[in-house]
Amino acid sequence: MYCTCSLNNDNLIDPLLTTLPNGMSNDSTPMPHPSEYDEAARLNALQKYLIENNEGQEKFKDLTYIAASVCNTEHAFITLLNKDNLVFLSSFKPPLAEITRDLSFCEITIQSDTVHEVQDARVHERFSNNPYVIGEPYLRYYCGAPLIDENGYKLGALCVLDTNPRTLTENQKKSLVLLAKQVMNDFRINSREKELEQKHAELEEIIRQRTASLIDTNHWLSRIIDLVPHPIFLKDHNGKYLLANIAQGELFGKKPEELLGKTDIDFVYNSDEYVVIKQSDDKVVSTRKTVVLPEQIVTLGDIKYYLYTSKVPLISPVDGELRILGVSINLTEVRALQLEYDQSMEAYQKLVEISPDAIYIQSMEGEILFANPSGIKLLGATDLNELVGLSVMNFIHPDYLNVVENRIGDAENLSGNISEQKAVTLKGEILDIEVVSVAFSYNGKAAEQVIVRNVTDKIKARHALYQSREEFRTLTDNSTDIITRITTDLHFIYINKAITKLTGKPLDFYSGKSPKEAGFDEDLCKGIEYMVQKTVATHKLSSLYFENPKLKGAFRYAHAICVPEFDEHNAVTSVLCTVQDVTELKENEQMLIQTSKDLDRFVYSASHELRAPLKSILGLTHLVLHDVQTDNYQDIPEYISRIERSVHRLDETVKDIIEYSRNNRLEVKRELISFEKIVTDVKENLSSLANYSRIAFSIKIDTGLPFYSDSRRIKIIMNNIVSNSIKYADLTKSNPQVELIIQTVETGCSIVIRDNGIGIDAAYIDHIYDMFYRATSSNEGDGLGLYIVKETLTKLEGAIYTASILKEGTEFKIQLPNL
Structure with missing residues (x-):
């Protein structure tokens, strides 16, 4: 209903119900310009009170009935003034026809805080031509109280109308004001109910979404932890299993679901080992801090497992109860390697x-x-x-x-x-x-x-030999050392039989010849000349260490001692030389030194490579704990993914260490090689790599002649090189590919592995076969692969040649002898 009012014949209610401004005439109150009040804010406030679909109108209809009854009028309306028109919220008797806002009585009502009354609209300057006055229902009387919200905005009016001129008593006007306030109270109650209903619906939707998300997260979390090859479990504060992955079940020889509701005493029969587990669980519960068991021992059947276990306290967001989250790393094989190292050191110490x-x-x-x-x-x-x-x-x-x-x-x-x-x-x-x-x-x-x-006794014996030439000849002829007498002008007078074993030439061949005439190496000739000249000049014993790279057996390393021989005038007439074969001593010494260096370097590097992913897993576990405690599940899948990558890296490093150890310990096994089977096995083994499905393989095998070698070691070589070609493929190219060309000949075989991947920078090419060396950070490898290739080729007496161009590709050419 549109209601209008005039200030002509306006009556004001008492000051308790607000008054008109001083000096304002009932007949001449001007319409305030829109700029005089915040119309936009009023309209915005109005929106939350508009009732859709007649919702709640019954209670407002009761108020209009009361208003009409109290004021004894034919009509009563609750109206709201929208931007352009009048909105009838409720009415006593059917509402009037629509009318624009500027023609309504209520437009005047909302201009002040008072009740406005038009006693006779026919004589009112503003409303005498109003459609409701000159036409149906021929209204004459209007009285309206503004509807004012808590912020002072006037939203509309509670008004009473009649077809006869009249006026209301002060009590009736006061009643109309109180009813207007009740309308606003009902407005607020209705609005609050709508807000609560909306909030309730929003909360239900949030609960539904979070429940679905939690179910989905739990599903994938369960799948992910089952993929982790290391035991993961969740217990309650009494040590009962609430969750276990496949690896934890396999540790006890059970399915994961068989662990649920049970404690470790049901599976660990060694009482001392169980006490350690129970005490660590109790410590997590009592201190609510992470507990780490660096070397937890669990004996299951005939096998003793060594585990690195970390236990973390968790508070359930559902029931507030404490849980124990645990992750174990199986260090049994690592410990075996450590034991092997310790045994090697013990052997060295015994030696x-x-x-x-x-x-x-x-x-x-x-x-x-x-x-x-x-x-x-x-x-x-x-x-x-x-x-x-x-x-x-x-x-x-x-x-x-x-x-x-x-x-x-x-x-x-x-x-x-x-x-x-x-x-x-x-x-x-x-x-x-x-x-x-x-x-x-x-x-x-x-x-x-x-x-x-x-060598005191040796020196004394040597001097004693000077006293008896016969004893000397008897001794020297049977000596494994090369013993010779040489003149000061470098001609052999005597040489013992040991020389014939080395050169195969008879003793008389050397008589009267110089070292050069006897066919000795130029460097050896210079060494003999230097020792003889020094001995003659100093009249003292001299010694020199020789190395002859051309020899592969005895006397490759030799120690020569020269002693001067004097005549009756104390002049040196000749020099007696003893050449001792120290090849075995030297080689053993070099092996001992290299073994010590390799052991130190390997243990240091291996411990670093093993600890890095363990620290990463521990750090990520703490992040998971923090997020769970703060109900932040958004990043947990990423943390679990990173834990999985760290575990795979750790697993890859351990496998490479085992391969390295086996290569050093096991003898070469000679067998007929089937390259077709090796290539098939290598491809199948690498098929799980991320880039595998995008790589095109070209394989050419020409094995017309039989080839014998160690198939396990050849597979290790090809597996490491081809895996690198896949890992470092250039996926920006339209045709990532790996090419294998294998050809056997009578003396051996040639293997070419070529790819068009990212290539290797020339600055790194000389180091790619070093232990734990990585030429790029684009892939999380452990740097052992090509080092194992080099060590394996050494065992097979093979060779490898590498050519690479950055961003174009890499080629490895392997030459293997026929064993």
Whole structure:
């Protein structure tokens, strides 16, 4: 209903119900311009009170009935003034025809806070031509109270109308104001009910979505943890299993669901091991902190497992109860490798203990740190404590002090050269010794390992030989050392039989010839000339270390000692030379040094590679815990994905370490090779790699001639190289591909593996076969693959050649001999 009002004959209610401004006439109150009040804000406030679909109109109809009854009028309306028209919210008797806002009585009512009354619309200047006045229902009287919200906005009016001129009493007007306030109270109640209903619907939708999300997350979380190859479990505060992945079930030889509701005592029968598990669970519950068991032992049947277990407290968001989340890493194989290393070190220590040669470890400043039993005995001591802390210079003969002082701390540059010198024992005894120094690491610090051989008896025997030529010949002819007498002008007078075993030439071939005439190597000739000249010049014994790279067997490494022979005038007439084969000693020494270096480097690198993903898993576990405790599940799938990648990286590193260990320990197995089967196995093994399905393989195998080698090691070589071609494929290219070309010949075979991947920077090509070396960070490899390829090829006596162009591709060419 549209209701209009005039200020002509307006009556004001008492001040309690607000008054008109002073000086304003009932007949001449002007219409305020829209700029005089915030119409936009009023219309905005109006929207929440508009009732749709006649909702709640029954209660408002009762109010209009009361208003009409109290005021004794024919009509009563509740109206709201929209932007352009009048909206009838409720009415006593049917509403009137629609009318625009500017013609309505209520337009005047909302201009002030008072009740406005038009006693006779026929004589009112504004409303005398109003459609409701000059036409049906021929209204004459209007009285309206503004509907004012809590912010002071006037939204419409509660009005009464009649077809006869009249006026209301003050009590009736007050009643109309109170009814208007009741309308606004009902408006607010109705609005609040709608808001609550909307909030309730929104909350129900949120609960529905979160429930669906939680169900979906739990589903995928369960699937993901089942993919993790390491045990994961969830227990309640009493230690009962609430969740277990496949790996945890396999550890106990059960299906995961068979663990639920049970405790560890149902599966772990070793009481001591169970106590450790129970105590760690109780500690998590009591302290509510993460508990780590670095080496948890679980014996199941005949197998003893070594686990790295981390247990984290969780508070259930559902019931507030504490849970125990656990993750275990199976370190059984790693421990086996450590045990193997420890056994190797124990063997080395035993070798040192039983060695007949004196072995010392000294600091870079020459302080004795260790001596084996032979070394203690050599220096005249009875206990190691008598030597530790003393300087080696205390035991050096005065004639050799300068030489030894210059050698201390320089073992790295001496390359294991054997030197001859004299030593003085604690008892004052003078000894002739041979010394070899090598760089060494002792208790994590740089040091030198010194191997000393007492050659006093050898020197004495050599001098004794000068007294009896017959005894000398008898001794030398049966000696494994090469012994010769040579003139000062470098011609052989005598040479023993040992030379024939080395060269195959008869003894008389050398008689009267110089070393050059006898066909000796040029460097060897120079060495002999130098020793003879030095011996003649000094009239003293001289020695020299020889290395002959052309020899692969005996005397590749040799130690020559030259002793001058004098006539009756004390002039040197000839030089007696003894050439001792130290090849075995040298090679054993080199192997010992290299083994020590390899063990140190391998253990350091391997421990770093194993700890990095473990730390990552532990850190991500803490993040999961934090997010669960704060009801933030958004990032948990990403954390689980990263845990999975870290676990795969750890698993890959352990597998590579095992392959490396097997390659070193197992002998080469000669067998007929089927390259077709090897290639098929390699492709099947690598088919789970991320890029595999996008790679085109080209395989050409020409095995017309039989080829014998070790199939397991060839598979290791191809598996590592082809996996790199897949991992480092250039997926921006339209045709990522890997090409294999295999050809056998009578002497061996050639394997070419070529790809068009990302290639290798030329700056890194010389290092790609180094242990734990990565030429790129674009893939999370462990850097062992190509190192294992190199070590495996060494076992097979093969060779590999690499060519690569960055962003174009890489080619590996492998040559293997027919075993």
